[in-house]
Amino acid sequence: MIKNYFKIAWRSLLKNRFFSLLNILGLAVSLTVAILLITYGRQELSFNRQFKQEANIYRVLMQATAEYNHEKWSNLPNAVGPTMLSDIPEVKAFARLVRLDFTGFGSVNANEKNFFEKNIYLTDSSFFDIFDVEFTEGNKQLAFKHPKSVVISASKKENMFGNEPALNKKLIINQQDTLTISGVFQDLPQNSSFESDIFLNMMDSxxxxxxxxxxxxYYTFCLLNSNANPKDIEQKTTAFIEKYVPKDRQYYTNFFLQPLSQVYLHSQDLRDNMSTRTGSIDAVKTVFILAMLIIFIACINYMNLATARSQKNAKEVGVNKVLGAHRSQIKFRFYMETGILSFFSICLGLLLATSVLSVFNTIIGTNIHVAQLFSLENIGIALLIWLVITLVGGSYPAFLMANIPSLSLMKNIITQSNIAQYIRKGLVVFQFTCSIVLIIGVIIISLQMRHVADKDLGYQPSNIVTIPIRSINTMDKFNTIKQSIQNLSGTASIATLQTFPGFGESGKTMHRRGETNEGLPVSTSSSRGPVVSALGLHLLAGTDLPEELAATDSTCYVLVNEVVSAYLGYENPQDAVGQRIPTEMSPNSVIKGVVRNFNFTSLKEAVGGYIYYRMLRPNESYRYFLVRYNTDNVAPYVAQIQQIFNQQLPDAAFDYQFLDEHIKNYYTAESRTNNIITSFSMLTIFIACLGLFGLAAFTAEQRKKEIGVRKVLGASIFKIVRLLSGNFVSLISIALLIAIPLGWWVFSGWLQDFNDKITIPWWSFALAGGFAIGIALMTVGYQAVKAAKANPVDSLRDE
Known part of the structure; x- marks a missing residue:
């Protein structure tokens, strides 16, 4: 019997090739998108879950005091981990990590070749046990037994030494430290928060x-006993503050634990998240919601198209019922049709997903592999989707045709109850509500990202190249390199800084003279050279910092922004110039100049206090040249700088980064969300229009006799098109009325993450609605014109 049902269903699909292909196309596109989104979401959820002891590993976080706006920090004092192990019995082990030179950057000389590395970390030997790191050379228990040891990843070993063993070979970092390779470990998983390929022994430093x-x-991870209560550990760790930290140094109020599985997706609110591999649980939720919406819309489309097609099968179904077919058998036939069609669609969807995977990876900024698409879990999800589409998508045409009397089917009369019509119209409204909300989102996110790009940050990040200089090991070479760069025709100015805006500044507290209250938190950077001209800061009063100082000069010269100047009580920036103030750098500090506030972090955060300072022996070393250039031939200009470095430092690697590219990294998550919504809102519109196409075809089929009568009585094509299109315009107008407040609510919430944000313009809603209505009219118009041009003789005859 099932074989016969299969034949009947297959013949029906072949008989209605156009609708079948339309359905397969709509479902295949929907499933391609859904499969890709689900695979991406599952990959995001898999981060940090592969470690054997993952359930008992936690990252220790802390909350700062009010002067630091109660921020949550992922980096801690280095005493937290050892004290937890000694004072809390439930803590089995701890491991700290800290970036080399607080940046992680370093020039590495290995096997007489130079490499520039950006993820060099210092850690405790316990790290390899907590995270069950496997070694291919050496032994993790003995990795840091001897001083000046270093371990490297297998991929880094292959890059540096090829097929030769790396054990006991030397690495020279920044032309300063010669280290011995004591182990080679298997690369840490790509879906983990640990990026380092080189680990140094923290206890050597x-x-x-x-x-x-x-x-x-310092980033601190702890391994708890399996029966430990994380809340109890948090309370015991927080008690360390009163027990060990002097009152005047308590700039944090409590510690808390973050499960390892949440480090990747639940760290958007943290200051300094340790890893560039950061995700967002909100983005993952958005992805899964989009996938479910697309699958649901695909089911709606199938029902619309299948019902439109069923009109042509009415007599055949009527004959079946007259010959004794039961309702259950009629239903099963339509479920069989749906199952066959959706199966082909899923197979085609998987093939399409494979073919567009590289494009998807580019849009989303991820690295999904083809094997992940065909994993057992994904195949299981695909089968579940097939079952859902078969049951949901096939239900409406199955119940509709099974419940219509045989006589009506034989006369080709298919009428629907008011409830059925309301359901159909409601589904169309739902489809276009989703589509319009997504279009509104595309417009608002694009406007905000353009606002971010065009915003005056208070300095000019374009035309600046940053160059790490920690590998310069003598002052003679430092002066020679700097002067050589200065002499290049494309150089406008050059400054030597501890860091560039928003990356690795030191955190300090500013106090008014004679006060010991909480004070003002400030970010500081040591500087040597014209920082104002190099960064394009707006100098409000005073002068730039001096480059050269007398050998006996003990003054710390500071350049402050308006936040610091106002905190010190100077309403007029000019009044602050020349004033002596106490700072953590030196009690003998003098304000040399005041600059306008500038956004040294992302626009999500309010502008805080900032100080550049110049002194003979700064607390923090210089790590970068910031070079402002005024040439359009950027590649040859950078090549000239590289040549200067290679001549002066033949045993060190050269590296650089453009400052404006660094700033774009602040908005990686937002750009990814923008790409997802932009790409898939267009696909959602396309899929919704396929359903609208089917509904228009169904309506035209139902009203063909009416249309024939109207044409005989003299109705024009325009009037008939208006008649058929009017109802659909009404439905989309209702969708627009629902979508406007919904879109405003959703994306107003999204904008709240930004301290500096746009005001949502009214025209964004009009544009989204106009676009949706225009696309819908084009879709419906085709069927309406086709029906209006049909010969009324064909529609009025019974046979």
Whole structure:
């Protein structure tokens, strides 16, 4: 019997090739998008879950005091981990990580070749046990047994030494430290928050030996006993503040634990998240919601198209019922049709997903592999989607045709109850509501991202190249390189800085003279050279910082922004110039100049206090040249700088980064969301229009006799098109009325993440609605014109 049903269903699909292909196309596109989105969402959820002890590993976080706006920090003082292990029995182990030189950047000389690395970390030896790191050379228990040891990843070993063993070979970092390779470990998983390919022993450095409760630069992970209560551990760790930290140094209020599985997706609110691999749980939710919406819209489309097609099968179904077919058998036939069609669609969808995977990876900025599409889990999800589409998509035409009397079917009369018509219209409204909301989102997100790009940040990040200089090991070479760059025809100015805006500044507290209250948190950067002209800062009063100082000059010269100047009580920036103030850098600090506030972090955050300072022996070393250039031939200009470095530092690697590219990284998550919504809103519109096409065809089929009568009585094509299109315009207008407040609510919430945001313009809603109505009219108009041009003789005859 099933074989016969299969034959009947197959013949029906072949008989109605156009509708069948339309349905397969709509479902295939929908399933392609859904499969890709689900695969991406599953990959995001898989981060950090592959470690054997993952359930008992936590990252320790802390919350700062009111002077730091109660921020949550992922970096802590280095005393937290050792104290947890010694004072809390439930803590089995801890591991700290800190970036080399607080940046992670370094020039590495290995096997007489130079490499520039951006993820060099110092860590405790316990890291390899907590995260079950496997070694291919050496032994993780002995990796840091001897001083000056370093371990590298297998891919880094292959890059540096090829097929040769790397054990006991030397690495020279920044032309300063010669280290011995004591182990090679298997590459850490790509779906983990750990990016480093090179680990140094923290206990070889003052960073590990000098335990303190002040400098918060260390990422700390702890391994708990399986029966430990994380809330109890948080309370015990927070108690360390009163027990060990002097009152005047308590700039944090409590510690709390973050499960390892949440580090990747639940860290958007943290200051400094350790890894460039950061995700967003909101983005994952958005992806899954989009996938479910697309699958649901695909089901709606199938029902619309299948019902439109069923009009042509009415007599055949009527004959079946007259010959004794039961309702259940009629229903099963339509479910069989749906199952066959959706199966082909899923197969085609998987093939399409494979073919567009590289494009998807580019749009989303991810690295999904083809094997992930065909994993057992994904195949199971595809089968589940097939079952859902078969049951949901096939239900409406199955119940509709099974419940219509045989006589009506034989006369080709298919009438629907008011409830059925309302359901159909409601589904169309739902489809276009979703589509219009997505279009509104595209417009609002695009406007905000353009606002970010065009915003005056208070300095000019374009035409600036940043160059790491920690590998310069003598002052003679430093002066020679700097002067050589200055002499290039394309150089406008050059400054030597601890860091560039928004990357690795030191956090300090500013106090008014004679006060010991909470103070003002400020970001500081040591500077040597014309920082105002190099960064394009707006100098309000005073002068730039001096480049050269007398050998006996003990003054710390500071350049402050308006936030600092106002905090110190100077309403007029000019009044602040020349004033002596106490700073953490030196009690003998003098304000050399005041600059306009500038956004040194993303526009999501309010502008805080910022200080550039110049002194003979700064607390923080210089790490970068910031070079402002005034040439359009950027590649040859950078090549000239590289040649200067290679001549002066033949045993060090050269690297650079454009400052405006660094700033774009602040908005990676937003750009990804924009790309997702832009791409898939267009696909959603396309899929919705396929359903509208089917509904228009169904309506035209139902009203063909009416249309024939109207044409005989003299109705013009325009009037008939208006008659058929009017109802659809009404439905889309209703969708627009629902979508406008919904879109405003959803994307107003999205904008709240930005401290500096646009006001949503009224025309964004009009544009979204106009676009949706225009597309819908084009879709419906085709069927309406086709029906209006039909010969009325064909529609009025019974046979």
């Amino acid at each position: 003052w960073m590990g030996k000098n335990v303190h409760w002040s400098n918060a630069s």
